[in-house]
Every structure is written in C-alpha cells, then in structure tokens.
Amino acid sequence: MTESYTYLSPIGLMQFDSNGQQLTSIHFVDHEHNTDKFDLKLRETITRQLDDYFGGRLHHFNLPIQPQGTDFQKRVWKQLETIEYGQIISYQELALKLGDKNLVRAVGGANSKNPMAIVIPCHRVIGSNKKLVGYAGGLWRKKWLLRHELEFKEKRGELF
Incomplete structure (x- = not known):
C-alpha cells in the first residue's frame, strides 16, 4: 500500500510516496494528497532536509529511497x-x-x-x-x- 505526504516547496507541491519504510517516488503535483499512515519520523526527515535544501544549507540528501526502474x-x-x-x-x-x-x-x-x-x-x-x-x-x-x-x-x- 502506498502512503503519501505532500510538501509545499518554493516551486510547488511535491508528493512523496512511500511503501512504509522507503520513498518510492518524489514528484510535483497540483493537489495535496496526504495519507494518515505516512510515517511521522520520515515526514519530519523529509521536511527538515527539504527546508535545509531550499534554504541553501543541505547539498546531499540522506533519505531512504527505493527507486523502481530497469x-x-x-x-x-x-x-x-x-x-x-x-x-x-x-x-x-x-x-x-x-x-x-x-x-x-x-x-x-x-x-x-x-x-x-x-x-x-x-x-x-x-x-x-x-x-x-x-x-x-x-x-x-x-x-x-x-x-x-x-x-x-x-x-x-x-x-x-
């Protein structure tokens, strides 16, 4: 089951999708889509790292990601x-x-x-x-x- 969290960045809404443990996708969206089950600790980590990135303080992300592809x-x-x-x-x-x-x-x-x-x-x-x-x-x-x-x-x- 996919869990989602939406973050408002300076360049628009970003949606983070998770399998409960790792992020499976990050993309820009037009509307908020939050699920109650999105892990609070992961949401706080995402928010902190993106706030730091957009504030010019973070240059390398340390997020648990699991991109799917060939x-x-x-x-x-x-x-x-x-x-x-x-x-x-x-x-x-x-x-x-x-x-x-x-x-x-x-x-x-x-x-x-x-x-x-x-x-x-x-x-x-x-x-x-x-x-x-x-x-x-x-x-x-x-x-x-x-x-x-x-x-x-x-x-x-x-x-x-």
Whole structure:
C-alpha cells in the first residue's frame, strides 16, 4: 500500500510516496494528497532536509529511497547522484561517465524517468549546446533549481 505526504516547496507541491519504510517516488503535483499512515519520523526527515535544501544549507540528501526502474535506469540515476551541488553536466558527458558516448539518447530517456525529483538531481543535466532541455517538473523549475544552487554556492565562496 502506498502512503503519501505532500510538501509545499518554493516551486510547488511535491508528493512523496512511500511503501512504509522507503520513498518510492518524489514528484510535483497540483493537489495535496496526504495519507494518515505516512510515517511521522520520515515526514519530519523529509521536511527538515527539504527546508535545509531550499534554504541553501543541505547539498546531499540522506533519505531512504527505493527507486523502481530497469538496471540501466538505476545505473544512470546512481551516476546522477555523483553530480555535485551547483554543478551541471551534459547528457553526452553523462553517457561518457557510463562508458559509452553512444548512450546519449538512452541516458536522456533514463533521466526523464527519474522517480526522485531533486533528491536524485536530474535537473543538473543539460543539453550539449548548454541549453536547458527536458525536465518532468517543467523547465521553469529546472532553471529555478540550477539558479538556486548556484546562488548558494556563490554565497559560500565555493566558486573561487
């Protein structure tokens, strides 16, 4: 049975779905959908970590996640987790990190199926032409997230 918790972020409502122990998906929604059975400790952890992320204080999430996908998708998502806060890479660079430049389209497809918005940072991947392309939450959110991370990285002096 899926349990859900909705969090109001600066860029819209985010829904967290759980199997009772681990998060199975995180996505943007238009309406609240909370279930009474959602684990209180997990809800507090999510809220604290997202508040800290949006406040510029958290750069790496530590949430119990269990994304569902193919073995290839999971490899891509693991690689996404290595992209540092405030950094961007292209789909081509991501394919090269996976060992084959010809995987660009497959990498893009796996990226688009990422079930863990923000926590697995697919928003940090851009087109080879340095343009923002593809984001399930909408390109305006991708742009917002990248600017947000860059702003806090600059405030801490990490660019110098």
